[in-house]
Amino acid sequence: MSNTTTGSTHEFQAEVKQVLDIVIHSLYTDREIFIRELVSNAADALEKMRLTQLTENDVFGAELPLEIHITTDETEGTLTISDHGIGMTRAELVENLGTIAHSGSKAFAAALKNAGKSGDASVIGQFGVGFYSAFMVADYVKVYTHSWRQDGEHLVWESTGTGTYSIDEAPDQVRGCKIVIKLKEDALEFCRPDRVKAILAKYSNFVSFPIQLNAERVNTVEAIWLKSKDEVTEEQYKAFYQFTAHAFDEPSYRLHFQADAPLVINALLFLPEQNMESFGMGQMEPGVGLYCKKVLIDPRPKKLLPEWMRFVRGVIDSEDLPLNISRESMQDSALVRKLGEVVTKRLLKFLDKEAQDDGKKFQEFYAKFSRFFKEGVATDFLNRDAIAKLLRFDSSLTGEGEVIGLADYVARMKEEQKAIYYQVAPSRKTIETGPYLEAFKSKGYEVLYLYEPIDEYVVNSLREFDGKPLQAVNSNEVDLGDLANEGESLSEGDTETLCGWLKDSLASGVEEVRSGKRLVNSPALAITPDGEMTPQMRQMMRAMKPDEVEAPKVILEINPRHEIVKKLSVLSQSDGESAQLIAEQVLDNALLSAGLLDDPQRIVARTEKIMERLLAK
Numbered sequence: 001m002s003n004t005t006t007g008s009t010h011e012f013q014a015e016v017k018q019v020l021d022i023v024i025h026s027l028y029t030d031r032e033i034f035i036r037e038l039v040s041n042a043a044d045a046l047e048k049m050r051l052t053q054l055t056e057n058d059v060f061g062a063e064l065p066l067e068i069h070i071t072t073d074e075t076e077g078t079l080t081i082s083d084h085g086i087g088m089t090r091a092e093l094v095e096n097l098g099t100i101a102h103s104g105s106k107a108f109a110a111a112l113k114n115a116g117k118s119g120d121a122s123v124i125g126q127f128g129v130g131f132y133s134a135f136m137v138a139d140y141v142k143v144y145t146h147s148w149r150q151d152g153e154h155l156v157w158e159s160t161g162t163g164t165y166s167i168d169e170a171p172d173q174v175r176g177c178k179i180v181i182k183l184k185e186d187a188l189e190f191c192r193p194d195r196v197k198a199i200l201a202k203y204s205n206f207v208s209f210p211i212q213l214n215a216e217r218v219n220t221v222e223a224i225w226l227k228s229k230d231e232v233t234e235e236q237y238k239a240f241y242q243f244t245a246h247a248f249d250e251p252s253y254r255l256h257f258q259a260d261a262p263l264v265i266n267a268l269l270f271l272p273e274q275n276m277e278s279f280g281m282g283q284m285e286p287g288v289g290l291y292c293k294k295v296l297i298d299p300r301p302k303k304l305l306p307e308w309m310r311f312v313r314g315v316i317d318s319e320d321l322p323l324n325i326s327r328e329s330m331q332d333s334a335l336v337r338k339l340g341e342v343v344t345k346r347l348l349k350f351l352d353k354e355a356q357d358d359g360k361k362f363q364e365f366y367a368k369f370s371r372f373f374k375e376g377v378a379t380d381f382l383n384r385d386a387i388a389k390l391l392r393f394d395s396s397l398t399g400e401g402e403v404i405g406l407a408d409y410v411a412r413m414k415e416e417q418k419a420i421y422y423q424v425a426p427s428r429k430t431i432e433t434g435p436y437l438e439a440f441k442s443k444g445y446e447v448l449y450l451y452e453p454i455d456e457y458v459v460n461s462l463r464e465f466d467g468k469p470l471q472a473v474n475s476n477e478v479d480l481g482d483l484a485n486e487g488e489s490l491s492e493g494d495t496e497t498l499c500g501w502l503k504d505s506l507a508s509g510v511e512e513v514r515s516g517k518r519l520v521n522s523p524a525l526a527i528t529p530d531g532e533m534t535p536q537m538r539q540m541m542r543a544m545k546p547d548e549v550e551a552p553k554v555i556l557e558i559n560p561r562h563e564i565v566k567k568l569s570v571l572s573q574s575d576g577e578s579a580q581l582i583a584e585q586v587l588d589n590a591l592l593s594a595g596l597l598d599d600p601q602r603i604v605a606r607t608e609k610i611m612e613r614l615l616a617k
């Protein structure tokens with residue numbers, strides 16, 4: 001919120017100051033986009049007005065046409081953009097043009113600042129600074145406005161973009177906004193009618209309201225999603241995406257399709273290049289507008305596509321929708337639900353094909369948007385399997401820069417292999433230096449590497465893929481059959497005695513001690529008993545409620561061929577105290593590898609004792 005300083009003067013929110021500073025001092029290329037931003041804001045305000053008029057009878061200036069007027073004045077060096085949209089009240093002016101609405105505005109400003117330092121205007125461009133972009137070209141900006149509300153005031157907002165703005169009364173202002181830009185000396189090109197006309201030509205046809213430039217109509221309203229693909233150029237697609245999505249990047253993927261059954265659908269969907277949520281700007285709003293025969297029903301319908309698809313942009317138009325459907329009833333409409341389902345399925349199928357045709361491109365895209373797909377698997381029951389096909393992972397068989405999908409994993413599974421194996425751990429190194437991988441490697445089974453906490457939810461929600469269960473390498477369910485282990489083993493009798501002794505000696509830390517077939521080079525490993533929390537879940541619980549999570553009880557699998565185990569068997573009979581220390585250390589090493597050691601400090605004291613004993617000999 002801004003602070004009122006003197007009279008009508010207000011201070012910009014700190015983040016806005018930062019944004020303006022960058023806009024004014026670091027942005028020199030692509031300055032023309034400010035026109036697109038302001039026209040797009042005007043179109044949004046008109047769209048809101050159209051919707052308001054459907055339900056409100058008492059509208060200020062009800063007779064005013066829903067149009068955009070742009071005028072150039074070369075003598076004064078000004079460009080003026082007016083609309084008869086919803087306008088703004090005094091409070092709305094302060095809120096909308098004095099603060100940044102994004103929930104993560106601090107992070108947003110910080111990211112923008114970094115981009116500014118690098119001097120790379122294209123990076124800055126990706127953020128989108130909306131209204132504030134006018135200050136790239138303006139000495140000052142005046143916004144004359146009156147809200148659609150009868151009790152609104154006639155106002156003018158004014159600023160040079162440096163620190164403060166003022167709000168004063170402006171008699172006679174009609175409903176909507178009139179934005180007057182006094183152009184900087186080096187930006188006078190933007191008051192030349194031919195220049196402005198050329199800029200408007202790129203996207204003005206996407207605006208569903210008439211645009212007049214110096215009293216001459218410049219656009220024919222055109223719904224490019226209703227056209228067939230060969231009638232639309234690459235340039236038009238890109239311009240449409242940037243205009244409707246308020247985006248600055250190029251779309252990564254585009255799906256334009258028409259369907260007649262089960263519903264009549266014309267859809268034009270875009271997947272962006274940049275994931276704006278990754279810049280700390282909070283959760284995105286859904287971005288696919290719902291239309292019926294070119295008429296916008298809802299620009300951001302919440303229940304049309306599943307929530308995880310909120311990064312998708314574009315338009316869905318269906319003539320099967322009743323034109324008078326209200327936004328409220330839309331949310332519950334079976335027809336809208338069906339429409340969303342059809343489009344979602346189509347988009348998932350499209351992505352799967354794209355991923356197969358150009359894996360590299362998909363991998364780059366996936367690297368930025370993986371969060372959404374993972375969220376999809378965890379929350380979108382209806383489409384779970386189709387989304388799962390798009391997941392990509394590192395694995396024990398992928399090389400540098402490579403990833404693998406579940407379908408390819410299954411295709412290269414060994415004939416007798418029973419499950420899809422994975423390990424959740426912070427890094428490749430943790431997994432490859434840990435004890436679990438050995439057995440799978442010796443069988444030639446691939447193991448997927450899952451690095452993020454959310455992956456745990458993903459595999460738990462999915463449970464299986466293509467009929468094959470997903471199993472954690474440290475789960476008790478894993479059955480690798482007989483492993484051809486080399487080396488002499490403890491006798492069965494000695495192993496049994498040792499297991500019994502270990503169970504008694506380590507009582508509080510183990511649920512069971514058994515001889516394992518899976519180990520090759522390690523003395524022991526910790527397995528999560530059935531029904532127990534996985535180590536990652538446990539860590540998350542501990543982070544939230546440190547006092548409520550009990551010490552873990554694991555199944556300790558020992559390797560009867562390992563020297564430490566063989567010698568421990570002898571030592572347990574001759575020197576109980578030393579054997580106890582070693583047994584505890586074997587368990588702690590196994591817990592450490594499993595990510596289950598809550599108190600690593602205890603290792604220090606124990607290893608010191610072990611060293612003392614060794615040195616005393």
Ligand SMILES: Nc1ncnc2c1ncn2[C@@H]1O[C@H](COP(=O)(O)OP(=O)(O)OP(=O)(O)O)[C@@H](O)[C@H]1O
Pocket residue numbers: 037041042045083085086087088096097101128129130131132176177245246
């Ligand atoms: N012509 C206008 N009429 C009414 N309100 C407007 C107009 N222009 C801007 N606003 C208000 O000011 C707000 C801020 O505009 P701005 O362009 O900075 O961001 P935005 O349009 O919300 O976001 P973005 O441009 O990134 O999509 C808008 O959300 C809107 O509420």
